[in-house]
Ligand SMILES: [Zn+2]
C-alpha cells in the first residue's frame with residue numbers, strides 16, 4: 001500500500017491502522033500524528049490557563065492593551081451571540097409548544113384521530129374537539145370521561 005492511498009483519508013486511516021502491523025511505517029506515522037495532535041491540544045490548553053491567571057496583571061501593561069481591547073470586543077460579541085442564541089431557542093421552544101397545543105386541540109379525545117385545523121367536531125366519531133376531554137352533565141355539573149352516555153347521578157343523556 002502506498003502512502004498516497006491514505007492521502008486525505010484522515011479518519012479512515014484509524015481503521016486501517018488497527019489492521020496494520022505495528023512496525024509498518026504508516027501505522028507509526030499515524031500514531032505519532034495522533035499523539036502530536038493531542039499534545040498540541042494539551043499545550044494550548046495549558047497556555048490558556050496560564051494566560052487566564054496572568055490576565056489581571058498583564059492587562060494593566062501597555063504592551064497588552066491591543067490584545068485586551070481585542071479580548072473585550074470578542075467577549076462582547078460572545079455575549080451578544082449567546083443572547084441571540086438564547087432568544088432564538090426560546091422562540092423555537094414557544095413555537096413548538098404552540099404547535100403541540102394546536103395538535104392536541106385537533107386530536108380527538110375519544111378516538112385519537114388528528115383532525116384538520118379549524119374543525120370543531122371529530123370527523124371520525126363526531127366528538128367535540130378542543131374542549132375539555134370530559135363530558136359534563138348539564139343538569140348536575142358532574143364530569144364524565146368521553147364515551148359516557150348518561151349521567152350516573154341523574155340519568156341525563158351526556159353529549
Ligand atoms: Zn373521534
Ligand SMILES: [Zn+2]
Pocket residue numbers: 137138139140141142151152153154155156
Ligand atoms: Zn347529571
